[in-house]
Amino acid sequence: MQEVAEYVSPVERALVACLLDRPVRAQRLPVALLSREQTAAELQRLQARKAMDAAYEAELILQLADHSPDDDDPAPSTPGARARSWKPDPELPGVSEFFPAEPAVVLNCGRLSASQRAHHAWTYRTHLPATWAAMRGGELDEYRAMTLVEVLQHTDPAAARAVESRLLPEAADLTAGRLKKKALELLLELDAEAADRRREHAERRADVRVYPSPQEGMATLAADLPAEVAAACHALVDQLARMLEADGDERPIGQLRAAVFTDLLQRPWDDTRPPVTAHLQITATLAALAGRSDEPGEVNGLPITAAQLRDLLAHLDALG
Numbered sequence: 001m002q003e004v005a006e007y008v009s010p011v012e013r014a015l016v017a018c019l020l021d022r023p024v025r026a027q028r029l030p031v032a033l034l035s036r037e038q039t040a041a042e043l044q045r046l047q048a049r050k051a052m053d054a055a056y057e058a059e060l061i062l063q064l065a066d067h068s069p070d071d072d073d074p075a076p077s078t079p080g081a082r083a084r085s086w087k088p089d090p091e092l093p094g095v096s097e098f099f100p101a102e103p104a105v106v107l108n109c110g111r112l113s114a115s116q117r118a119h120h121a122w123t124y125r126t127h128l129p130a131t132w133a134a135m136r137g138g139e140l141d142e143y144r145a146m147t148l149v150e151v152l153q154h155t156d157p158a159a160a161r162a163v164e165s166r167l168l169p170e171a172a173d174l175t176a177g178r179l180k181k182k183a184l185e186l187l188l189e190l191d192a193e194a195a196d197r198r199r200e201h202a203e204r205r206a207d208v209r210v211y212p213s214p215q216e217g218m219a220t221l222a223a224d225l226p227a228e229v230a231a232a233c234h235a236l237v238d239q240l241a242r243m244l245e246a247d248g249d250e251r252p253i254g255q256l257r258a259a260v261f262t263d264l265l266q267r268p269w270d271d272t273r274p275p276v277t278a279h280l281q282i283t284a285t286l287a288a289l290a291g292r293s294d295e296p297g298e299v300n301g302l303p304i305t306a307a308q309l310r311d312l313l314a315h316l317d318a319l320g
Contacts, residue, residue: 048138055135058121123153127160151183159191
């Protein structure tokens, strides 16, 4: 925890209040008047300002954290202590375990997202101070800075700073992929145990997620898996799909992989396992179900077309 200043003069308080009351304004040039070279230069300036704002956001989040010490937190397993969820929040030493709720409200985001932002800010302070300073100066963009955070946040601070000192001079000139690769190589050279710690941390946060696809009527089902398991699963799906292709199935190979994946997961042929029912919550207007409207509906919160809804319900024998 950083010490929070206890005394602020009335003049300073009044000045800060005055500045906070001012409307937010973005500094913008008249784009239509810019030449090609000026447009490119302004885009570069914009990236620098974004990095500065990201560094400033981290500083503000840390200030909130410094105002939320864990002095009054109930002891673990006592009344009032937070129950540990299946997906743990990254914890900040000396900061109240209830702290993520505050930035979640302030930033209008989920608690997990707020907790991750706080942890990233903490990493800048403890592990990557030179990276943070480079962002404040607009010398390193947020994307590359976050690349270093992702690689180094779970390692020893001294090792992280050693990697930082060797990479930062060239970081802005490297692609994010190359920067990550070099950071991992240096980390393994300086702290081989960190790779295992990061892997264990990632495994604890593993999950299966579903979210809308940019393609009409589709959704993406994704799983976080150890790299070797993911590679083996993909190879199996691909091999089975190519066997179908060799047997004369004319569907595109991607569609075949998706079909194989679905069958392997749902296993419609396997009657040796206890039956499991998937519950789908379908939302649609009566007009759409009757074919009198093209108003889209939802399946478990995922948008689909009216025709797709009718096909689904017909498949389930739910339409007359």
